[in-house]
Amino acid sequence: MAGFLEKIAKIHSALLKAALFVIIGYNGLIARVSAQEVTNPLGDDVTSFADVLENIADEVTTIAPYIAVVFVIVAGLQFLFAGESEEKIRKAKQTLWWTLIGTAILVGASLLTDAVINTVRDL
Numbered sequence: 302m303a304g305f306l307e308k309i310a311k312i313h314s315a316l317l318k319a320a321l322f323v324i325i326g327y328n329g330l331i332a333r334v335s336a337q338e339v340t341n342p343l344g345d346d347v348t349s350f351a352d353v354l355e356n357i358a359d360e361v362t363t364i365a366p367y368i369a370v371v372f373v374i375v376a377g378l379q380f381l382f383a384g385e386s387e388e389k390i391r392k393a394k395q396t397l398w399w400t401l402i403g404t405a406i407l408v409g410a411s412l413l414t415d416a417v418i419n420t421v422r423d424l
Contacts, residue, residue, distance in 0.1 A: 372400040
């Protein structure tokens with residue numbers, strides 16, 4: 302019976318220590334967490350979803366024209382090295398055509414994104 306009481310006393314002591322640790326530690330944790338300042342990883346000027354859309358659209362419209370120019374140059378080189386091969390000329394025309402279609406889609410998407418951003422801002 303004495304062994305059983307000793308085990309109960311040890312469990313009681315351990316539970317008391319754990320409870321004190323949780324109470325004291327939890328309050329200290331809240332004090333540390335509440336003192337932390339969280340900065341916006343997207344920048345200080347991004348405060349809404351419209352700002353996020355606008356930043357993405359700006360980046361895409363900044364990079365995409367350069368990619369389009371590269372593909373126009375690639376199509377020109379394909380024309381240059383095609384010689385009299387009808388298959389290579391067809392491939393060069395297709396490259397140029399799809400580049401122009403992609404550029405038109407980019408311009409349209411940019412205009413549509415601007416319209417959506419302005420609509421969301423007005424809400």
